[in-house]
Amino acid sequence: MKSYQPDYTKHLDQLLPLLLELVQAQTLTPRVLRSILNKYPREDHRLFSKDMIVAAYRGLAGTLGIPPFEEEFLRKIQMKPTRTISGVTPVTVLTKPFPCPGKCIFCPNDIRMPKSYLADEPGAQRAERNFFDPYLQTYNRLQAFHNTGHQVAKVELIILGGTWSYYPEAYQIWFIKECLRALNEFGEGIDSRQEVEQRYADMAKLVSNNPTRNAQRTQKHQIHGDHLVKSYNQTVSELYVAPERLGGFDRYQSASWNELFVQQRRNQDAACRNVGLVIETRPDNISEEEVIRVRKLGCTKTQIGFQSLQDDVLQKNHRGHDVAATRKAVNLLRQAGFKIHAHWMPNLYGSSVELDKQDYYTLFHDPDFKPDELKIYPCSLIESAELMQYYKRGDWQPYDETQLLDILTTCLSETPEYCRLTRVIRDIPSTDIVVGNKKTNFREVAQKNIERNGHKSKDIRAREIRSQSFDYNALQLIEVPYSTSVSEEIFLQFVVPFDEEGDEKIVAFLRLSLPTQKNFITELAHAAIIREVHVYGQTVGIGKKADGKAQHLGLGTQLIERAKAIAKQKGFSKLAVISAIGTRSYYRARGFTDGDLYQIADIV
Secondary structure, X not given: OOOOOOOOHHHHHHHHHHHHHHHHOOOXXXXXXXXXXXXXXXXXXXXXXXXXXXXXXXXHOOOOOOOOOOHHHHHHHOOOHHHXXXXXXXXXXXOOOOOOOOOOOOOOOOOOOOOOOOOOOHHHHHHHHOOOOHHHHHHHHHHHHHHOOOOOOEEEEEEEOOOHXXXXXXXXXXHHHHHHHHHHHHHHOOOOHHHHHHHHHOOOOOOOOOHHHHHHHHHHHOOOOOOOOOOHHHHHHHHHHHHHHHHOHHHHOOOOHHHHHHHHHHHOXXXXXXXXXXXXXXXXXXXXXXXXXHHHOOOOEEEEEEEOOOHHHHHHOOOOOOHHHHHHHHHHHHHOOOEEEEEEOOOOOOOOHHHHHHHHHHHHHOOOOOOOEEEEOOOOEEOOOOHHHHHHOOOOOOOOHHHHHXXXXXXXXXXXXXXXXXXXXXXXXXXXXXXXXXXXXXHHHHHHXXXXXXXXXXXXXXXXXXXXXXXXXXXXXXXXXXXXOOEEEEEEEEEEEOOOOOOEEEEEEEEEEEEOOOOOOHHHOOEEEEEEEEEOOOOOOOOOOOOOOOOOOOHHHHHHHHHHHHHHHOOXXXXXXXXXXXXXXXXXXXXXXXXXXXXXXXXX
């Protein structure tokens, strides 16, 4: 993999002694690291950046008295190591501003962003600086990870922004094709960023990657929730969609299925592989045809906005669909093997603390739901949202801290062990919140409250092994069965005892689905489905070992073999897997053959 990193050669006199002391240090806590950095400043007296130190180490390892290159050293000096601590490197990209079918009163209407996102959010800022271009966003994110010492061999692409299914199909295909092309080219040492950026330079009157200029350009068009003149859809259509079509820019942002398939095939054995692909959509956009089409794009997980499981609340918030639509969407997605990453919002207009608690109980006890992952987004008031009108009339108020703590404590306590609470508070800059919670660490507050009451969180995120070493011989395989409306699910997990109080850490897991009704996808007839295999620990390169860590200990293979045995015992003749593009080689090596949308192994 070619490295595009800072030029360290002009600072050799300062960097060499710095590196020597770093590699010789017995421990490298943040405090020790900072102390060493302070001893060897640059000529201008500033401290060396992490990417400069990483570049120097990669270039000088094995020379001038510095020991040979070791990935473990990079992990010690990494910036934000938790970013890749779950076993994959997450790369989040945003689609461009575009009309949305929803009219939700709680949703922000920032016309510089795709619907529901804010220009001040970190991921949104990165997207705007890259023209919302998928190639530039993906490539530059890979570069940032690589330059700060992270592995980028196994990448989960998370595509956010508005309602994915509402964008033109040709744009969707192009967007994913370009994400994959960035992965492929970064791994091969090819850099097409200048060529891509030139395309946007030719369209400078329509698009800009300058946030300040964009803010000035759109200031008079920005939406204020308490006196709506034009809708978000009308405004972005006038500012972006129509001019792009008139200028022919929409033809550039389109691709054919065959062009996508070329990049998919290329990525199967690439140095930077896509091991998961996530899109964001609404329940009312899910149908049998849409599920198959999204799978054809390479998607393995859907983020889907439940928001509420109360028809009255959905109607009052102008959500545009009822609970029945959510039930149908989840059942179709589960039948197709997708991981279901739900969004749920307490404190919506028309709800209450007690109703929200009942809602959360329904979320995991009604067989139509039971998501695999969940984001909890308590409603906060943003100035551009229509909810401003309800607040000013006194019809809606945010929960106070005691009420919010009550709800989140319930959520953390009641989440089952097969679900991962990805987020508990949305990372909205406090300056954007008119009223509502502004504490970004509220999950930690709620967690401490649970522990004071003698309880523990059982969800996956609370139990991840992360970077900790463990005794392989202490591993236990635990199988957690649960029923849904369309399947019997078994959550297989390798756990290891963690302390004398009985806590355990999860090291690896597999989601096995045993369908209980005829599948609408012909390819999945008579098949049990592996919906996810995940092995935790700091990301390591493809085919490499990480001593004492979870990855590459064969745990994934053991889980697959156990899944086969269970499926056979239950009378299934085939085992299918909803594999990502970059994991196909892995499954082929374990007896699976390629189908049209899935990889399938006969059970003998």
